[in-house]
Amino acid sequence: xxxxxxxxxxxxxxxxxxxxxxxxxxxxxxxxxxxxxxxxxxxxxxxxxxxxxxxxxxxxxxxxxxxxxxxxxxxxxxxxxxxxxxxxxxxxxxxxxxxxxxxxxxxxxxxxxxxxxxxxxxxxxxxxxxxxxxxxxxxxxxxxxxxxxxxxxxxxxxxxxxxxxxxxxxxxxxxxxxxxxxxxxxxxxxxxxxxxxxxxxxxxxxxxxxxxxxxxxxxxxxxxxxxxxxxxxxxxxxxxxxxxxxxxxxxxxxxxxxxxxxxxxxxxxxxxxxxxxxxxxxxxxxxxxxxxxxxxx
Amino acid sequence: xxxxxxxxxxxxxxxxxxxxxxxxxxxxxxxxxxxxxxxxxxxxxxxxxxxxxxxxxxxxxxxxxxxxxxxxxxxxxxxxxxxxxxxxxxxxxxxxxxxxxxxxxxxxxxxxxxxxxxxxxxxxxxxxxxxxxxxxxxxxxxxxxxxxxxxxxxxxxxxxxxxxxxxxxxxxxxxxxxxxxxxxxxxxxxxxxxxxxxxxxxxxxxxxxxxxxxxxxxxxxxxxxxxxxxxxxxxxxxxxxxxxxxxxxxxxxxxxxxxxxxxxxxxxxxxxxxxxxxxxxxxxxxxxxxxxxxxxx
Numbered sequence: 180x181x182x183x184x185x186x187x188x189x190x191x192x193x194x195x196x197x198x199x200x201x202x203x204x205x206x207x208x209x210x211x212x213x214x215x216x217x218x219x220x221x222x223x224x225x226x227x228x229x230x231x232x233x234x235x236x237x238x239x240x241x242x243x244x245x246x247x248x249x250x251x252x253x254x255x256x257x258x259x260x261x262x263x264x265x266x267x268x269x270x271x272x273x274x275x276x277x278x279x280x281x282x283x284x285x286x287x288x289x290x291x292x293x294x295x296x297x298x299x300x301x302x303x304x305x306x307x308x309x310x311x312x313x314x315x316x317x318x319x320x321x322x323x324x325x326x327x328x329x330x331x332x333x334x335x336x337x338x339x340x341x342x343x344x345x346x347x348x349x350x351x352x353x354x355x356x357x358x359x360x361x362x363x364x365x366x367x368x369x370x371x372x373x374x375x376x377x378x379x380x381x382x383x384x385x386x387x388x389x390x391x392x393x394x395x396x397x398x399x400x401x402x403x404x405x406x407x408x409x410x411x412x413x414x415x416x417x418x419x420x421x422x423x424x425x426x427x428x429x430x431x432x433x434x435x436x437x438x439x440x441x442x443x444x445x446x447x448x449x450x451x452x453x454x455x456x457x458x459x460x461x462x463x464x465x466x467x468x469x470x471x472x473x474x475x476x
Numbered sequence: 477x478x479x480x481x482x483x484x485x486x487x488x489x490x491x492x493x494x495x496x497x498x499x500x501x502x503x504x505x506x507x508x509x510x511x512x513x514x515x516x517x518x519x520x521x522x523x524x525x526x527x528x529x530x531x532x533x534x535x536x537x538x539x540x541x542x543x544x545x546x547x548x549x550x551x552x553x554x555x556x557x558x559x560x561x562x563x564x565x566x567x568x569x570x571x572x573x574x575x576x577x578x579x580x581x582x583x584x585x586x587x588x589x590x591x592x593x594x595x596x597x598x599x600x601x602x603x604x605x606x607x608x609x610x611x612x613x614x615x616x617x618x619x620x621x622x623x624x625x626x627x628x629x630x631x632x633x634x635x636x637x638x639x640x641x642x643x644x645x646x647x648x649x650x651x652x653x654x655x656x657x658x659x660x661x662x663x664x665x666x667x668x669x670x671x672x673x674x675x676x677x678x679x680x681x682x683x684x685x686x687x688x689x690x691x692x693x694x695x696x697x698x699x700x701x702x703x704x705x706x707x708x709x710x711x712x713x714x715x716x717x718x719x720x721x722x723x724x725x726x727x728x729x730x731x732x733x734x735x736x737x738x739x740x741x742x743x744x745x746x747x748x749x750x751x752x753x754x755x756x757x758x759x760x761x762x763x764x765x766x767x768x769x770x771x772x773x
Contacts, residue, residue: 315582
């Protein structure tokens, strides 16, 4: 399941609760588009803003509605105790894999992060994906640490935050990591604007935020790149440049994807947990035009 | 209560739960040393790592054992909904004030942070202290934003992360902020190594991590500075330089203060919530010698 396209849907909120009906609708779009896997409770799924009970329920709903598609569930928390409880809940819900980031409030040391993965991988009974996202966790993995963690039992994939846009530099980045990790551990690209570069450089899977809302677009790009048509993959990504620019200007994909889902009535506004806010004003108008000109729906 | 010395104790953990007995012991030390106020569930109190129920209980215990000393309770959370629930719990427990940081997972915008304080200050019925700690929240307040938030109802203090060590630069920093905020809002220094500089530059209060464990030492320094003996305050701080250096080398005060409490049997090891770890090895040995040479107990 750690190959191809893994789509990360929002967890839409409404009136301080998870909007379960809207969430089921988002899952069904991913099922209809035959994703290789679905990743719930990633950063796009706002895992960090939800209670244990809400996360348990989200995992259950996702597994119930994903049919044959394997579901990976985010289990990250600040406290190791809570990570283990989330892992238990995810497994009970029927998760095919779990996703773990070294979420931090106090800056973590390399040793603390290694021990975190050591404990969690020794306790889970499903595969685990290491989630490297310094933009939200404020922890920077060294390649050497990735190598050591990837040797731990149950680790099957690493979700990396991005690669350089220049093809040779991207290839060097992926190859360097590849030399340090076992063959059975896949490398997944996230940071949607880098997806074509990452897949072209040999990443096995795209962990995609935009794919969580627009699975067909992400699927075409992934298929093209994995079939080896690098130029066409780059062309498909280039069409989305105005979208990547909106992401860049708004601190990442979340506020943009949330606004897109609201604009297209896939979720009720406001769908983000306050204090977070989806795009407003001029940026939102620009996004609406863009969705229309790109024929995204 | 937003003047003088405000001591921030650890919330000691043991076996994945709050060690209530040890916590009461820490509060009693602060009561015996007659602190001006006690701040529980700050960063030193590991608020971010605890459940709502645990935080409620910590607030109750602190208020019960603080006798006449006012207790400020940290209410920060990623989700505004949870901040408001924490505020309700703190007030029900008898908190004299609440402390709110713009905790983040997704980077927050200035507008989101302003709206967060606007909502919370409109709902609380006790004074609120704005907690500015970019090292853990990854949000940088502009002075202008501090000025706007300080005008909101119920805001009575701002806990700033530090000031420059150079006296004139520290004075400029505090004065600049002072021109932007109302007279009834006090400025408090945190970052213990800057405390003498901050108090000398006119900060009204020291929000102190070391004071949460060694209240007498922090009290002497605060008293001296507030009586206007700047040189003596700096001398008292200078004696603690090896401690400030341990803080600096270990990502802040938490792991050091936790190890000190463990070494002196004030809490049971390990007292931090994993994956966080108190000082180990060589650094811990160095700390033990330091406590002994400084006659801290």
